[in-house]
Amino acid sequence: xxxxxxxxxxxxxxxxxxxVSASYLLLLLAIVLLLPWLPLPFAPNHLDLDYTxxxxxxxxAWASGHILGTDTLGRDLASNLLYGARTAFFIAFPVISLAxxxxxxxxxxxxxxxxxxxxxxxxxxxFYLLAGIAFLYYSVYVPAKSIKLGLGTSPAGYALLxxxxxxxxxxxxxxxxxxxxxxxxxxxVLPADAVIMRFVESLSTVPRFVLILVxxxxxxxxxxxxxxxxIFTMWPASARLARAEMLRIKQLxxxxxxxxxxxxxxxxxxxxxxxxxxxxxxxxxxxGLGGLLTLESTLSFLNIGVPGTxxxxxxxxxxxxxxxxxxxxxxxxxxxxxxTVLALYTCGHYLSKILTAKA
Amino acid sequence: MLLYLFRRxxxxxxxxxxxxxxxxxxxxxxxxxxAEERVxxxxxxxxxxxxxxxxxxxxxxxxxxxxxxxxxFYISISPDNIPDTLSQIFPExxxxxxxxxxxxxxxxxxxxxxxxxxxxxxxxxxxxxKSKVSSQLQVIRFSHEKTEIAGALTTIQKKIAELGAxxxxxxxxxxxxxxxxxxxxxxxxxxxxxxWNGLENQYHQWLSAIIKGDAGSSYxxxxxxxxxLWEAIANTFWLLFGSMLLTMALGxxxxxxxxxxxxxxxxxxxxxALFVLDSIPMFVLALLLLVLLANPNFLQLFPVYGMGxxxxxxxxxxxxxxxxxxxxxxxxxxLVLVNLPYITNQIYSALQAALHANYxxxxxxxxxxxxxxxxxxxxxxxxxxxxxLTSDFLPALVDGSIIIETVFAIPGTGRLLVESVLARDYPVxxxxxxxxxxxxxxxxxxAEGGYAWADPRIKQELS
Numbered sequence: 165x166x167x168x169x170x171x172x173x174x175x176x177x178x179x180x181x182x183x184v185s186a187s188y189l190l191l192l193l194a195i196v197l198l199l200p201w202l203p204l205p206f207a208p209n210h211l212d213l214d215y216t217x218x219x220x221x222x223x224x225a226w227a228s229g230h231i232l233g234t235d236t237l238g239r240d241l242a243s244n245l246l247y248g249a250r251t252a253f254f255i256a257f258p259v260i261s262l263a264x265x266x267x268x269x270x271x272x273x274x275x276x277x278x279x280x281x282x283x284x285x286x287x288x289x290x291f292y293l294l295a296g297i298a299f300l301y302y303s304v305y306v307p308a309k310s311i312k313l314g315l316g317t318s319p320a321g322y323a324l325l326x327x328x329x330x331x332x333x334x335x336x337x338x339x340x341x342x343x344x345x346x347x348x349x350x351x352x353v354l355p356a357d358a359v360i361m362r363f364v365e366s367l368s369t370v371p372r373f374v375l376i377l378v379x380x381x382x383x384x385x386x387x388x389x390x391x392x393x394x395i396f397t398m399w400p401a402s403a404r405l406a407r408a409e410m411l412r413i414k415q416l417x418x419x420x421x422x423x424x425x426x427x428x429x430x431x432x433x434x435x436x437x438x439x440x441x442x443x444x445x446x447x448x449x450x451x452g453l454g455g456l457l458t459l460e461s462t463l464s465f466l467n468i469g470v471p472g473t474x475x476x477x478x479x480x481x482x483x484x485x486x487x488x489x490x491x492x493x494x495x496x497x498x499x500x501x502x503x504t505v506l507a508l509y510t511c512g513h514y515l516s517k518i519l520t521a522k523a
Numbered sequence: 524m525l526l527y528l529f530r531r532x533x534x535x536x537x538x539x540x541x542x543x544x545x546x547x548x549x550x551x552x553x554x555x556x557x558a559e560e561r562v563x564x565x566x567x568x569x570x571x572x573x574x575x576x577x578x579x580x581x582x583x584x585x586x587x588x589x590x591x592x593x594x595x596f597y598i599s600i601s602p603d604n605i606p607d608t609l610s611q612i613f614p615e616x617x618x619x620x621x622x623x624x625x626x627x628x629x630x631x632x633x634x635x636x637x638x639x640x641x642x643x644x645x646x647x648x649x650x651x652x653k654s655k656v657s658s659q660l661q662v663i664r665f666s667h668e669k670t671e672i673a674g675a676l677t678t679i680q681k682k683i684a685e686l687g688a689x690x691x692x693x694x695x696x697x698x699x700x701x702x703x704x705x706x707x708x709x710x711x712x713x714x715x716x717x718x719w720n721g722l723e724n725q726y727h728q729w730l731s732a733i734i735k736g737d738a739g740s741s742y743x744x745x746x747x748x749x750x751x752l753w754e755a756i757a758n759t760f761w762l763l764f765g766s767m768l769l770t771m772a773l774g775x776x777x778x779x780x781x782x783x784x785x786x787x788x789x790x791x792x793x794x795x796a797l798f799v800l801d802s803i804p805m806f807v808l809a810l811l812l813l814v815l816l817a818n819p820n821f822l823q824l825f826p827v828y829g830m831g832x833x834x835x836x837x838x839x840x841x842x843x844x845x846x847x848x849x850x851x852x853x854x855x856x857x858l859v860l861v862n863l864p865y866i867t868n869q870i871y872s873a874l875q876a877a878l879h880a881n882y883x884x885x886x887x888x889x890x891x892x893x894x895x896x897x898x899x900x901x902x903x904x905x906x907x908x909x910x911x912l913t914s915d916f917l918p919a920l921v922d923g924s925i926i927i928e929t930v931f932a933i934p935g936t937g938r939l940l941v942e943s944v945l946a947r948d949y950p951v952x953x954x955x956x957x958x959x960x961x962x963x964x965x966x967x968x969x970a971e972g973g974y975a976w977a978d979p980r981i982k983q984e985l986s
Contacts, residue, residue, distance in 0.1 A: 301715050310712075313623050315667065319712060326713050366538035371918035373925060374940065374959055378952050381944040382549045458804040465806050466929060468944055484810060489820040498807035506802035513798075 168442065171518050182514040185507035192504065196250045205229050206240035208247040208475040213238050220492050233492050235483040241492065245500055248477040252501075255391060256456040263395045264449050267402030272433060272441070274360040274403065275410025281353035289352045291338040295331055302327035361407070364400040372397050376459075380469035390469040394459070398452065405448050406441065413440050443519040447512050454508035461501055477501050532964050539960045546956055547729055550949035551595055594720040597727065623667035628707035633699070640699035644692040656682050669704050676700060733957070739950040743943070748954045751939065756958075759928070759935035762851065763920050766858035770866050771913065773859065778871040779902070782878060783893055793867075801864035805923055809857045809930040817853060825853050854927045861923060866916065873908040877901035906977040914970035921959060 175182045195202070206212065212234060218224050220233035220241065228234075232242040273282070284292075307320035341348045367375070375397050383389045413419055413436075422436050464470045464478030472479075477497040484493045624634045641663065645653075653660065659682075662675035676697055683693060732739065738748040781790045817825040826849055838846070877883060878901045886900045887893075925937035932938070936955060943951040974981045 302713075306712055309626065313626055314619060315623055315626065319627075322710060323713060366541055369535060369538045369963055370542060370956060370959055371921045373922035374956070377925070377940060377944050378546060378956055379549075381947050381949070381952055454802065461804060462806050462926060466926075466941055468941070478806075481807065481810060484814065488814060488818055491814050491821070494807065494810045494814055498804075498811065501807060502803045505804070506799060509798070509802050 168446075172515070175514050175518055179514055181510050185510040188507045189504070189511065192249060193253070195246065196253050199246055199250050202246075204240075204243045204246070206243050208243045209239065209473065211238050212240065217487055217490055219490075220496070232496060233490075235480065235490065235493055236486045237483070239480075241480070241496060244475055244480045245477070245497055247475040248480060248497060249500070249504070251474060251476045252457050252460050252504075255387060255394075255460050256453055259391050259394045259398065260449060260452045260456050263398035264402045264445060264452065266395065267399035267404075268406040268441070268445055270360050270399070271403035271406025271408075272410050272437065274357040275407040275414065276429075276433065276437075277354075277356040278407075278411055278414075282356040284352050284354055285342070285348070286350050286352045287338045287342040287348040289354070290341075290348070291334055294334055298327055298330050298334070302330070357407075360403065364403050367397070367400045373459075373462075376463070377468060380463070383469065385469055385471045387470065387474065390463070393469070394456065398456070401452070402445065402448055405444060409441050409444050410437060413437050416440075443515075447516045447519065450508055450512035450515065454505040454512070457501065457505055457508075461497075532968065535960065535964050535967070539957070542960070543733070543953055543956060544726075544730075546949070546953050547726065548595070550953070551725060593728070594724045595726060596724055597720055597722075599718050599720055617664060620665050620667055624703070626712055627667060627709065628669075628703060628711070630703075630706050630708070633703040633706050637696075637699040637703050640692075640696045644696045647692065652683070652686055655686070669707070672700065673704070733953075738954040738957070741943075741948050741951050743946045743948045743951070748950050751951065752936065752954055752958060755934060755936045755939045758933050759924055759937060761847075762854055762858070762924055762927070762933065762935060763917075765851065766855045766862070766923075767913075767916070767920060769855065770859045770862050770916075771909075773863060774866040774870050775909075777863075777867050778874050779897055781871055782874050782897055782901075797864035797867055800860060803861075805857070805861045806926050806930060808861060809854075809927055812853050812857055813930060826850055850933075854931045854933060858920065858923050858927055862916070862919060865919075866912065869912050870905070870909055873905040874901055877904040880904070903977070907974065910970055910973040910977055913973070914966045917962065917966045921962070 176186065177183075206229070212228070212230070215224065215228040215230055215234055216238040217236050218228060218230050218234045218238075220231065222233075225231055225233055230240045230242070232240075232245070234240055235244075302323040306323035307317075310316070310319040310323075338348075370378075376393060379393055379396075380390065383393065419432070419436050422432055427436075461476065461478035461481070464474065464476040465482045467479075467482065470476065470478075477500065480497045481494055484490060487493075621634055621638055624637070625631045628634065645660065645664075656679050659675040659679045663672050663679070666672055666675075680693060680697075683690065729739075736749075738752075740747050741751060744751065777793060780786050781793065815821050817823065874897070878897070880901075882904075883896055883900050886896045891899075921937075924935065925940060927933070928935045928937035929941050936958065939951065940955050942948075943955070
């Protein structure tokens, strides 16, 4: 970790491109976080009907206070740009973090159990299977159904209670089976790698954007649901990366040494694999963040999956359709988006340069 | 070779089936279908010249015709044992009450009997009586709390006795309600109960129709989905094909030129330029081109939208192509520009790897010219990664064509997809997913063929 930090500060000092783009990103991030406390003259959804389609830096713009101009409904472009950045980052950061976390965890498991499979005792396997089914019924199906029917949360509460008591009963029964029936003591091998990779492959047979569009058709437009959908479609990429890295790490001699002295799995993964893994994952994270900013703007441009009241760069750009002479509605948000993505890609590029130079 | 290809295609089929099933089941499970929104909406519209009752009848007929009254899947889990006649009950809130009662009290037969008795009780009531007990009627028709219903029933009994209305239907109603509450198993939803629905279910019908090649008809236009897709597909195909060829050609040309020693200036110029180009999102680039080059306010070089409304019938083939090119020029340019950075980068690095190999060094050592080394020795060896790239490139192109077609209003599959998503036109969505997967399989097959052609060793291995 400290080594990584050293390297990053090394690039910061030696490469101007990294310095410029990283400071731009930090500045933008600070603005985005402090935005509600900044004194902006107009709210992003405020309609100033006296000043519609104001050209930026024109006389009318100075007179009205909309320095960067307005769109056809008189919404101030400057505050839309800043709040759009806030929306983009507020969607992109959690989504990419969770997707990377999920994908990396699954990828590491797949890579680690690539050769031998995850070994479970039969009674454990039976327990997990039954508990999984019970989880799906009592914690997903019944609560969803009762909420959909408008019955409130009390059936859901009963169902959850049943689930927990069922798990305890199941555990006792399985322990009992372990003690009494010998065949439950045998080892059952779960082909974790094959299962996870099949799933990843099925998800990536359809182009990601098509998948997002099709699934978004079933959801009411809302930001949390869209974020879940994005996580669902983003994790396979990082799972693939983490699996490939894990396979590479497993071949390294220090890892084999640690394996041979019998370190527990958790220690192997956390102490030996993780520090080696973090570099590539970090790079993928940065590139993924850039991709997500683009994706979010594209979706809000198409008005799919996000509510129409959400302030975003995509929505601002899409208002060009009502007035094709208003070039500033494309040029300003478009260049802000491109510059942000460019800065992210530049950072990722330099980071990947130093991190692969070592290997 | 063929066997290998076949296996590869077989591997895609489960994924394809799973995704199509997911989309289908989601489309049927979630409320608010297109027809429901259109047929049942109460504000003014094309379908709404009639009163509520006939609208409901039309909706029921529609559900029956499209097979949506059948159970959804082969098996269902109780408490979801709602029979198929439920969707014929109106209004919506009433249907919800029955569902709630069935969910909470377990026995659908008793709930149905209660519903029947309720209808028989309410229908003969005169309007004056109805208005006197309207709040209690609300409760017994829409509540799911047993105590509330029981309280409302006793109040109704008192009022009816005061007014001297006939009691016989009322007795039947209380009887039905008492049976319902007596047989009630309040926590029956905690005990799942699997039920087999047989082959007469929506999923089975849909799947067999799809296998026979019948994708149903669109909710939005009521036309067969295959017809709509067929119309849209040609434009998309030419857009994709043209931009793919152009991108590959440009990428190859650029990377060959960049690999030459003399062309260091080109390398220094184009690599950063491509890097910057890569970070411009596609829809921004498309709109920029549109605003700058197809806009009467700036430069009107290209036609603005779509593929033109009018086409003269007696144009020669050449003229028609020229007209088509006019409309396609900007979209194709845009797709090429967006995909060029990635493609060029990949080809360039494959070429560099080949140029650093021993055989390239030998070729150089025997005095071959640089261009000849690249063309004759490095390029054939770099072909393999390029072929992989081409087949992997297709999804990115499909993604791109969706945005491009929407921005430039080209009537293709991408635009059809966006429109169907916005209108929640599920049959079209499912069909487009199927189409995309089929194209993907074709790409796999072509790539495999390409491998065998580029590398004789693979051909031997596969056969």
